[in-house]
Amino acid sequence: MALDPHEFLKTLEHRSGFTNDDKQLLLSYADWGQTIASEMADHFYAYLDRDPEMSNILTAKEGRMHRLRETFIQWFHEMFTGMDNWDKAYADRRWRIGLVHVQIGIGPQHVVPAMATVVQEVGNRLRAEGKEQALQDALGRICMIDLAFIEQAYVEVSSAAVLRETGWSEGLFKRLIATGAGTM
Numbered sequence: 001m002a003l004d005p006h007e008f009l010k011t012l013e014h015r016s017g018f019t020n021d022d023k024q025l026l027l028s029y030a031d032w033g034q035t036i037a038s039e040m041a042d043h044f045y046a047y048l049d050r051d052p053e054m055s056n057i058l059t060a061k062e063g064r065m066h067r068l069r070e071t072f073i074q075w076f077h078e079m080f081t082g083m084d085n086w087d088k089a090y091a092d093r094r095w096r097i098g099l100v101h102v103q104i105g106i107g108p109q110h111v112v113p114a115m116a117t118v119v120q121e122v123g124n125r126l127r128a129e130g131k132e133q134a135l136q137d138a139l140g141r142i143c144m145i146d147l148a149f150i151e152q153a154y155v156e157v158s159s160a161a162v163l164r165e166t167g168w169s170e171g172l173f174k175r176l177i178a179t180g181a182g183t184m
């Protein structure tokens with residue numbers, strides 16, 4: 001795969017303005033994050049369950065819902081700890097999460113509003129507890145970085161599949177996309 005997750009993470013940090021101060025702030029709230037993770041998972045899966053299409057995906061496999069709840073809590077906690085200070089392990093994990101969603105066929109139309117729900121619910125909780133605005137800002141930035149990983153996985157996997165199947169060059173593929181977008 002052409003995309004280097006670590007490089008991609010650094011680019012996104014720069015683009016989002018995700019700073020060392022944000023990282024320190026998130027780390028200082030890691031325990032607090034863990035105390036609200038389960039409640040956030042409840043909101044998240046209640047939201048997915050209200051949508052018939054996403055609800056079908058969630059219940060398509062035995063034990064999936066339970067597994068997902070656990071992985072969500074883990075994912076949520078990692079946003080605060082950064083795993084390895086938001087380095088290679090963090091980038092590889094976010095890339096892997098993206099690939100898992102691509103494999104299952106969960107697209108941007110599902111993931112973007114789902115992440116908006118996380119941001120909104122965390123925001124509600126932060127306001128209710130009178131937490132500092134800087135924490136909400138830092139969380140918003142890391143959520144958008146994680147979201148970008150899932151979205152980019154789509155683009156990378158789809159392009160790589162077409163290039164592999166057809167033997168087209170990247171240049172030709174880009175021209176075809178530009179032409180196709182122009183005719184839609």
Ligand code: HEM
Pocket residue numbers: 048054055057058061064067068071072075096097100101104106110111114115118
């Ligand atoms: C905020 C957006 C989302 C986050 C952060 C998230 C997080 C995760 C994580 C951490 C995993 C585990 C990946 C692994 O096994 O390595 C996962 C898997 C999965 N997610 Fe999501 N997810 C999101 C959106 C969605 C949406 C919108 C759906 C739609 C139903 C969904 C359904 C699934 C399914 C079906 C799996 C695989 C479960 C299994 O069978 O093991 N996710 N997700």
